[in-house]
Amino acid sequence: FIPCNWQVQSAQAQLKKRDVVTLSPTGSGKTLTFWIPLLFNDGGITILITPLTILGDKNVIELQEVNIPVVDLSTATATDTIFEFQVIIVSPKRILSDRCFDTLW
Structure with missing residues (x-):
């Protein structure tokens, strides 16, 4: 699975300790945006x-x-x-x- 650019940007912002709000349609992969940082947490x-x-x-x-x-x-x-x-x-x-x-x- 390869994440989309917006998912990577959200994860990078979280890793930089920034507050992030992600608005995206159901089923678009918002969950991945907070799972990626878990790999580095x-x-x-x-x-x-x-x-x-x-x-x-x-x-x-x-x-x-x-x-x-x-x-x-x-x-x-x-x-x-x-x-x-x-x-x-x-x-x-x-x-x-x-x-x-x-x-x-």
């Missing part, structure tokens, strides 16, 4: 905010297939051990309601 944590449970589940499966430590944050998984994962997938509702995220920003 040694020891960091990526928080993926997704409004749909099915998208979170899909990301967990696909990241596990390439051996990237990932957790879909839920009541059952919301423990101190989540920080051993490289990717934490969470809903906007949990971000707004869980005070532990206040210290991350």
Whole structure:
């Protein structure tokens, strides 16, 4: 798979610690824009905010297939051990309601 120019540009901006907002149609490959930096993210944590449970589940499966430590944050998984994962997938509702995220920003 060869990424498109806009996907590479987004990934490069993230690696330079810039804030990135990507607007693109469904199915165009937005997910790849935050997966590429994971390949260069040694020891960091990526928080993926997704409004749909099915998208979170899909990301967990696909990241596990390439051996990237990932957790879909839920009541059952919301423990101190989540920080051993490289990717934490969470809903906007949990971000707004869980005070532990206040210290991350």
